[in-house]
Amino acid sequence: MLSVTGLRANVGDKEILRGLDLRIGPGEVHAIMGPNGSGKSTLAHVLSGREGYAVTGGTASFEGRDLLALEPEERAQLGLFLAFQYPVELPGVNNTYFLKSALNSIRKARGEDELDAVSFMRLIKEKLKVLHLDDSLLKRAVNAGFSGGEKKRNEIFQMALLEPKLAILDETDSGLDIDALRVVSEGVNALRSPERSMIVVTHYQRLLDYIEPDFVHVLYKGRIIRSGGKELALELEQHGYGWITDEGAAA
Amino acid sequence: MTSTPAVEDIVGSEYEHGFTTEIESDTLPPGLDEDVVRAISARKGEPEFMTEWRLKAYRHWLTMTPPNWADVDHPPIDFQAISYYSAPKRPEDGPKSLDEVDPALLETYEKLGIPIEEQKALAGVAVDAVFDSVSVATTFRETLAEAGVIFCSISEAVHAYPELVKQYLGSVVPHTDNYFACLNAAVFSDGTFVYIPEGVRCPMELSTYFRINARNTGQFERTLIVAEAGSYVSYLEGCTAPQRDENQLHAAVVELIALDDAEIKYSTVQNWYPGDAQGRGGIYNFVTKRGDCRGARSKISWTQVETGSAITWKYPSCLLRGEDAVGEFYSVAVTKGRQQADTGTKMIHIGPNTRSTIVSKGISAGEGRQTYRGLVRIGQRAANARNHTQCDSLLIGDRCTANTVPYIEVKHPSANMEHEATTSKISDDQLFYCRARGLSEEDAVSMIVNGFCKEVFNELPMEFAVEAQKLLSISLEGAVG
Ligand SMILES: Nc1ncnc2c1ncn2[C@@H]1O[C@H](COP(=O)(O)OP(=O)(O)OP(=O)(O)O)[C@@H](O)[C@H]1O
Numbered sequence: 218m219l220s221v222t223g224l225r226a227n228v229g230d231k232e233i234l235r236g237l238d239l240r241i242g243p244g245e246v247h248a249i250m251g252p253n254g255s256g257k258s259t260l261a262h263v264l265s266g267r268e269g270y271a272v273t274g275g276t277a278s279f280e281g282r283d284l285l286a287l288e289p290e291e292r293a294q295l296g297l298f299l300a301f302q303y304p305v306e307l308p309g310v311n312n313t314y315f316l317k318s319a320l321n322s323i324r325k326a327r328g329e330d331e332l333d334a335v336s337f338m339r340l341i342k343e344k345l346k347v348l349h350l351d352d353s354l355l356k357r358a359v360n361a362g363f364s365g366g367e368k369k370r371n372e373i374f375q376m377a378l379l380e381p382k383l384a385i386l387d388e389t390d391s392g393l394d395i396d397a398l399r400v401v402s403e404g405v406n407a408l409r410s411p412e413r414s415m416i417v418v419t420h421y422q423r424l425l426d427y428i429e430p431d432f433v434h435v436l437y438k439g440r441i442i443r444s445g446g447k448e449l450a451l452e453l454e455q456h457g458y459g460w461i462t463d464e465g466a467a468a
Numbered sequence: 469m470t471s472t473p474a475v476e477d478i479v480g481s482e483y484e485h486g487f488t489t490e491i492e493s494d495t496l497p498p499g500l501d502e503d504v505v506r507a508i509s510a511r512k513g514e515p516e517f518m519t520e521w522r523l524k525a526y527r528h529w530l531t532m533t534p535p536n537w538a539d540v541d542h543p544p545i546d547f548q549a550i551s552y553y554s555a556p557k558r559p560e561d562g563p564k565s566l567d568e569v570d571p572a573l574l575e576t577y578e579k580l581g582i583p584i585e586e587q588k589a590l591a592g593v594a595v596d597a598v599f600d601s602v603s604v605a606t607t608f609r610e611t612l613a614e615a616g617v618i619f620c621s622i623s624e625a626v627h628a629y630p631e632l633v634k635q636y637l638g639s640v641v642p643h644t645d646n647y648f649a650c651l652n653a654a655v656f657s658d659g660t661f662v663y664i665p666e667g668v669r670c671p672m673e674l675s676t677y678f679r680i681n682a683r684n685t686g687q688f689e690r691t692l693i694v695a696e697a698g699s700y701v702s703y704l705e706g707c708t709a710p711q712r713d714e715n716q717l718h719a720a721v722v723e724l725i726a727l728d729d730a731e732i733k734y735s736t737v738q739n740w741y742p743g744d745a746q747g748r749g750g751i752y753n754f755v756t757k758r759g760d761c762r763g764a765r766s767k768i769s770w771t772q773v774e775t776g777s778a779i780t781w782k783y784p785s786c787l788l789r790g791e792d793a794v795g796e797f798y799s800v801a802v803t804k805g806r807q808q809a810d811t812g813t814k815m816i817h818i819g820p821n822t823r824s825t826i827v828s829k830g831i832s833a834g835e836g837r838q839t840y841r842g843l844v845r846i847g848q849r850a851a852n853a854r855n856h857t858q859c860d861s862l863l864i865g866d867r868c869t870a871n872t873v874p875y876i877e878v879k880h881p882s883a884n885m886e887h888e889a890t891t892s893k894i895s896d897d898q899l900f901y902c903r904a905r906g907l908s909e910e911d912a913v914s915m916i917v918n919g920f921c922k923e924v925f926n927e928l929p930m931e932f933a934v935e936a937q938k939l940l941s942i943s944l945e946g947a948v949g
């Protein structure tokens with residue numbers, strides 16, 4: 218599904234990803250943890266095609282395509298989804314209109330029929346229920362004036378609607394209250410399927426209590442320095458990063 | 469008599485509405501003097517008072533010089549090179565129904581998607597279509613007549629309602645007002661007259677489509693709308709133009725009069741040919757629009773979406789005379805390529821407790837140049853006057869400019885004024901967010917820009933709002949990248 222090898226990326230003169238390897242198979246959930254500034258969001262951005270990063274080495278292929286050669290919208294149309302760490306506000310852009318345009322643009326690129334207003338509204342109501350979101354959100358502008366938690370829930374709601382093949386959730390748990398964390402996790406779990414893979418970026422074990430990962434990776438200074446099963450996250454929770462970064466530094 | 473404009477003028481599909489129509493025109497040779505003014509008046513069979521009115525304006529015009537204070541550049545206009553009259557040929561008495569209208573004309577309207585056909589009219593839009601300079605087709609007169617509403621061409625009004633015309637024409641924009649308004653008074657070809665009697669709510673939205681067609685004929689429209697006490701009317705004005713080579717001068721005058729408790733809503737979507745990529749051949753749009761809130765509690769709102777023209781010089785204004793009168797101005801103006809726009813509004817608070825709202829959204833792309841020029845004046849008698857002004861500019865790319873020039877004059881201490889101004893760019897974050905959801909860059913820009921203009925589009929009648937959004941998207945195609 219996704220295969221990243223030796224990926225290097227700079228912002229300006231600063232090298233942030235420094236030879237990163239990651240392989241994700243269909244239906245797998247991978248958690249990526251790592252201290253602040255280690256490059257987690259950078260990885261998410263580079264994979265989804267954000268401008269401002271210079272890829273200086275390595276490869277990334279997704280569904281057999283050279284991911285790095287594609288425009289951001291082409292990646293989305295191919296089934297890549299990024300739930301933003303900081304969702305962006307679009308003042309005046311109606312949420313329903315935005316979602317419908319996004320969905321239809323993706324459907325069109327896949328050669329599917331565009332959804333008409335009626336079927337779209339039916340679909341959207343269904344997805345709202347899964348995330349316990351109020352439909353007043355639909356009438357508002359995208360993320361504008363949403364609370365931090367609402368923004369994060371809205372990201373997962375978009376994911377539910379767009380049904381990606383690979384979703385990257387960048388700290389979706391931050392800013393969520395205890396109940397919202399449960400609701401969002403249930404939403405994410407409902408979307409788990411043998412065809413859909415996920416990368417879950419988080420700092421905390423508590424999200425992984427809900428969304429059980431198949432693999433856990435530690436990203437440190439632009440590289441994955443340790444990979445393991447879900448028990449790795451528990452160990453990190455107990456010992457902190459020093460435990461492996463020291464070890465990593467020693468190695 | 470001019471022949472069909474050359475087809476080689478039509479350059480590909482750069483301009484969606486850029487085609488010309490084969491119609492025989494009855495055109496005066498270029499040039500302007502008293503004889504031309506008399507000839508225009510004669511061709512329209514006008515009564516003596518109109519001829520004199522025109523001549524007075526013409527003589528005054530000779531004493532004036534073109535204004536140069538607006539922030540726009542263009543070569544001097546040769547007023548002697550312009551032909552001041554062009555009327556489509558038609559049966560002696562003019563068409564009584566669509567069957568009598570020149571089929572080539574109807575075809576033009578079809579191409580433009582103008583709702584002149586029955587079904588569209590049934591949808592509630594009565595159309596008084598202006599082709600070149602003379603009105604050629606009017607629908608739904610009867611329904612309007614039943615309500616007592618007069619909706620006809622100015623030429624017709626001059627004959628049928630001379631008293632109303634004498635009373636109101638030039639009463640809001642006198643011929644002495646400015647250079648272009650004065651020229652218009654001398655040579656205006658036609659336009660629309662609307663009269664809503666006391667207490668009547670106009671049963672449908674009134675709509676006029678303008679189109680500039682015969683080569684080199686300046687278009688001098690004149691619109692006069694009178695809303696008697698307690699009446700209401702919503703008027704839509706939209707226009708597109710065929711692509712052509714020479715600059716075309718358009719100097720329209722619009723006068724609105726609202727008496728006690730009357731309300732006039734005037735909406736415009738303007739999409740004239742802006743010129744080619746080098747800025748050649750676009751329309752010069754020098755318009756004087758003014759509404760007079762003469763009565764107590766009267767209200768006039770201007771809503772405009774301006775995407776076309778090479779040069780726009782336009783300040784729809786409100787004179788708030790009656791106490792508690794309300795003036796509103798909602799505007800979206802787009803300049804791209806080499807377009808220049810100097811536009812804004814004037815809110816003149818004369819009566820007590822008068823209120824005004826100004827919402828201006830300027831979008832500049834390419835080498836577009838845009839100035840918002842707004843005047844809010846609170847007069848000596850205007851106790852408790854209130855104004856809220858919001859001026860937002862959105863820049864796309866780094867070669868365009870946007871300026872805001874607010875003038876404020878306050879002569880009463882109780883005035884309450886608020887002014888907000890912002891300038892922003894479409895952020896990379898916003899673009900990336902949209903693209904990461906599968907939207908193309910162009911769709912993303914159009915979506916963000918439409919969002920930026922939301923407050924103004926909300927003021928437009930539904931159908932018009934949809935068209936305006938479409939127009940905005942079309943006009944910003946290729947603006948980013
Ligand atoms: N546009 C930028 N300009 C300069 N430095 C940047 C830019 N983007 C990222 N960086 C730097 O790259 C490093 C990695 O940032 P990144 O956001 O990927 O970290 P992260 O692992 O997601 O951290 P966090 O856990 O705090 O979200 C940081 O040192 C950050 O300051």
Ligand SMILES: [Mg+2]
Binds near residue numbers: 257258302
């Ligand atoms: Mg991050």
